[in-house]
Every structure is written in structure tokens, then in C-alpha cells.
Amino acid sequence: MAVRDFTLPDLGEGLTESELVAWKVAVGDTVQLNQIVAEVETAKALVELPAPYEGRVSRLYVEPGVTVAVGEPLLAFEVEVAGTPAQQEAPAPEAAVQDDPAPEPTLVGYGARPDSTNRPARRARPGLAPVGAPAAAAAPAPAAAPVGLAERPRATPPVRKLARERGIDLATVTGTGERGLITRQDLETASAPAQTQPAADGRELRIPIRGVRKATADAMVRSAFGAPQASVFLTVDVTPTTELVERLRARRDTAEARPGLLAVVAKALCIALRRTPELNARWDEPAQEIVQTASVHLGIAAATPRGLMVPVIRDADARSLVDLAGAIRSLAETARAGKTPPAELTGGTITITNVGVFGVDAGTPILTPGEAAILAVGAVRRQPWEHRGEIALRDVLTLVLTFDHRIADGEQASRFLADIGGILADPASVLTLV
Known part of the structure; x- marks a missing residue:
């Protein structure tokens, strides 16, 4: 038998550390290759870690709640190795275990290539007793x-x-x-500071900020102070759109996708970007250039128990209304479950945030860093509205567009928002735009 350490792998997207959320195994458990052994939280998502070896768990180096850097050991396995019986029975020295050049198996979802030699040297941590390990397994003092x-x-x-x-x-x-x-x-x-320590009578609560909430806070600060942001508002009668949604949900061929108002807004946004491509862009600070993107990679802001997440629908402009509806529903469910892969949380070109689901009429959203615009969709209200020269009860909502004033000015932003509102007020008008 030999002991093999499993270190926190590089999960990609520039992530250098993760917090251990939960162990899925205990000391003494026998696991199979690629069996899930732990769940960690990065700055972007929850990630399940599969076992890199088949063997018995001999040590857990950290406990839930501890942040671990890439390359630090998480747990150790006892694994079968080829060799003579004497070699198999003799425990391997710690240094030999850590410097063992034997290639590691290919894991599901991550891992360096087996032939890679670009592996950082690991430092031994004297006196660090494994979580849940028997006293005899700890390093002697x-x-x-x-x-x-x-x-x-x-x-x-x-x-x-x-x-x-x-x-x-x-x-x-x-x-x-x-x-x-x-x-x-x-x-x-x-x-x-002493005066802000938790009060003995329980009137103050301190909540550590980490993971997604910390990443969101950092991104919002960078966005708010890194780009000149302005907002334009538009209140529009969307009764024709709500009636369209009802008809689509009643049809056999579209009922399963259950397209809602948000899907129609997303489709309207993609269509409007054809006429105002300046809003599907980013500011390149080092080059002092505006970079316009041909495809629309649409971010959909999703409120989750772990904080705000913005998964991205790739090539949203090439999707039908039904496809967009299915994609929005799927990514929202995945985000709420904390299962969105980190790669799906990057690369957006424009974002929609639906504040209406919280009963809010309007709000001024902050740009997602690296994007030129974000559209906030308010709640649909049944209220008196001018319609065909008379006052009638209509479905009305407010749209708010925040934009980077370096990339677009008020004229472009206003025309873009008016296009979206015009489509929602008269969905049949898209036939003249496609």
C-alpha cells in the first residue's frame, strides 16, 4: 500500500482558492475512481470534486469552512501499488510520497495532463493533524x-x-x-474594532463574506468606480406581449417550454441589438478601444441562496423564442442549485436582470464588469392606461437600461431601449425587423 495526497486542483477561470463546504466521505471509507469526495465553493460556483484514486481514505486535512489554496492537500488515500510484498507492506516515507512522479489518473472535469511536469512542489506541514484521523496517524511531536x-x-x-x-x-x-x-x-x-464586536446580548450579527457574495461585491465595486454609468427609463404597455405569452403556453408545440415574459424580453433585446450593435460591446482599457461583439452572449441575473449569479446563454441571438425560454429556465434551476460550472459564468456581452419577480417596479442596475449595458425588467402592473384614445386597464411595466457612457451615449441607449419597448408593445412588429 502507498499513501497518495489529493491536492485542490486548478478549477480554471483564474481561481486560486476554494472553501471546503462539505466532505462526502469519511476516514476509513473505500472510494472508487471519480467518486465525489468533497464539495468546494469557488468565487463563482459550487464544485464537486471526484476522487483521483481508488482506495481507502486515510486522512482529511481540512474541515468544512476552511479556505484552501490550489495545490494544498485536501485528503490522503491508501492505494494499491505494484511491487514486491515487502515493498507493499513498508510505509512510504513522507517525502517520497509527496515527490512520487507517477502519473495521476484522468479525472472527470479537471486535472492536469498525465504527462505534465508543471506541478508545484508541495510543502510538508509539520504538526497538521488530519480531520477525523486516529491519534496514531498524526505526526509524532x-x-x-x-x-x-x-x-x-x-x-x-x-x-x-x-x-x-x-x-x-x-x-x-x-x-x-x-x-x-x-x-x-x-x-x-x-x-x-472593539466597539463592533458581537454584543453579548445578541443584538449584532456578523456574517463572513466569501465565495459568490465576495466575488459579487468585488465586481460591483470595480464596475461602479471603473465605468461612467448612466440609466434611461421607459414605461410601456405590454398587454400584447402578455396575451402572446398566454397563447404560447396554451399551444401544444410550445406549452412544454412555457415561454414567459422574460423570454420575450430576451428575444426583443437580441433583435434590438441588430439595430444598435454599440450596446453589445466592451471597453478595452489598455488599448483604449471599443470592442464590438458579433454574437450576443446574454447573461441572466439569478438570485440564489449563495448570492447573485449571472450565467450566460451563448449565441442567444441565434436562438428561437422557445429555445431562449428553455435555456433561461434551465440555467435558473442550475444556478439556484449551485451547480453552474464556472465557465458558464463568464463571457457575457450584455445582461438582463428581472427585478419584477420581487414585486419591484424599477431599479437602476450596476453593469456587469466588461459589458456595455444591463437591462432591468420591472413588475407587470394592471393599471389604467391610455389605449386607442380611451382609458383602459392594461398590463404595464417599466424597463431601465444602464449603460457605459464611454461606449454609448444617450442617443444610442435611448434608441435601443425604445426598440425593446416597441417590440413588447407590439410583438407582431418583429416581422419587419427579421
């Missing part, structure tokens, strides 16, 4: 420590980096993690 030599505070590399950035001496921090491991929350507590 030194027989005697030199007089006056203090034990190094135990913390993961990301926590040490954060401590350096905040000027916190880890020796002054009490770790609340497994066997005294210092966590990010410990640093937050240590660096918080």
Missing part, C-alpha cells in the same frame, strides 16, 4: 523542543497572506479551527 523556541501558529497559506496584508501577528490570534487552526473568521474577529 518532537522529543524535545529547543529552549525558547515558540511553536509556529497553525494557519493555511491564504490565512497567513491575509494576516500579512492586515498587519496581524498570528502569534496573538487564538485559533478556533481543528486542533487550534487559525481561520479567516479568527482574523476577522482579531482585526474588528
